[in-house]
Amino acid sequence: ENEVNKLLLKKDKINALVTSLYNPPIGTKSIEIKDRNANIVEKVLVSVTDAEITGLIDSLDSESLDTLMKYIYRFMSKSSNCSLMLKLHAALVEKAGVGSIVRVLTDRKQV
């Protein structure tokens, strides 16, 4: 968490996103850990401006793209920052295609 805060302060948003998406807590059953992780990811995403979205998404690898898609759906279900989430969703689908949405729906390991 500290790492992400530091990177955000330095305005290095790409790396902040990469770090926050790295190793998501899909195995744990503890809701607390999942919530904390989600809050960190949300903080990073909120600080992203529209123009930076495509650059940000291009820099992620395929696993991180799938994880990001899972987080987008999680935030949308909680109705937080939906307009931003929809923009991110559109950009992600351009890059990763319908397959990433299918993976969010079929994967049992929830983020």
Add this chain to the structure above:
Amino acid sequence: MTNVQQLALPIEGISCHAWNADRTQLAISPNNNELHIFNVSNGQFTKIHVLNEHDLLISAVDWNPVNNKIVTCSHDRNAFVWTYDSSSSIWRPTLVILCIDRAGLDVKWSLDGLRFAVTSGSKCVSVCSYEPSNDWWVSKMIKKKFKSTVLCCAFHPKNGQLLATGCADFKCRVFSTFSADVDGDNVDAGPFGSPLLFGEPYTEITALGWVNAVAWSPSGSTLAFAGHDSSIHFATLYPEGPVVQSVRFSHLPLSRLLFIGEKTIVGAGYDFNPMVFNYTSRGWTFFSFIDQKKAIESSSTSSGVAAARAMFQNKVTRGQDSKSDADIIKTKHESAITGLTIASSPNKPITKIATSALDGRLVVWDLPTLDINLNKLEI
């Protein structure tokens, strides 16, 4: 040049299809309890038989090239083996009692025609072999390990004793179907080393979604299975355990797989378009779609009055402002593909594949004449 045949009504769709040994006849089920047999000559399909024994939807059909028998399995929990009686020119059904209490979903012959396997929703696979003393087919169940519906199965291409199954509990397993009555003393474990008894699993590989389809490469050394999470996994089998490579792709999941060479596989699914994957030095990757979407010459006119009229007409017919390209379906199939088979004669290099879909169409793709660069594929 692809041959598109509308063999069933678009509201019915085709649920499965199978060719006979020399590709002169085709059996399809138009998503109901009937089995239609067509005679194929010079690209013309004529219906010659309609077979009506099943009570519910026929979910899978397979035609064995060795003994010319057709086996069908259906949602009515039965399977029928059809034998052609040439003296009276009709197909005689033989009921196979499977002892399953849920629908049968997939059926496949082993290549030597000695047995067939039926997968079902009752978490088991029924392997049936012929008993000549009573002139009927005896079924033995594989019940171990399955925790959910078994969606698909495939026999090893050289060895009828290995059966790969894909299950809705996210796993692909290979079982032994060795049976002393059928195989005698020839126990063959293929790439696995030591042989096991009937119903014992050789290996178990996990995917991240329901395993919709499973296929062996022609030499039997690689097993491919497609997961519902838009992924396809390739397992090279060794006695110590499989080495798996997973490919995640950005399209809708596949429901059928077919190897057309040792290093090339075609998958067809919910995208209405078969996809080709091939193996290069970097591993398995997506190569191209088979149905290349050509740019449709837009009929929108450039002159002012006609364009305005077209716009208003679109608003009336479709409720839209302009002719959006995304609405026109550019692929040959207009619905999910349900069947994928080899349409060129067996024992020769594969030049044609056939796909059938829920839009009632059967499309025969002539591979060398398609627009994709096949030279890179080393078929």
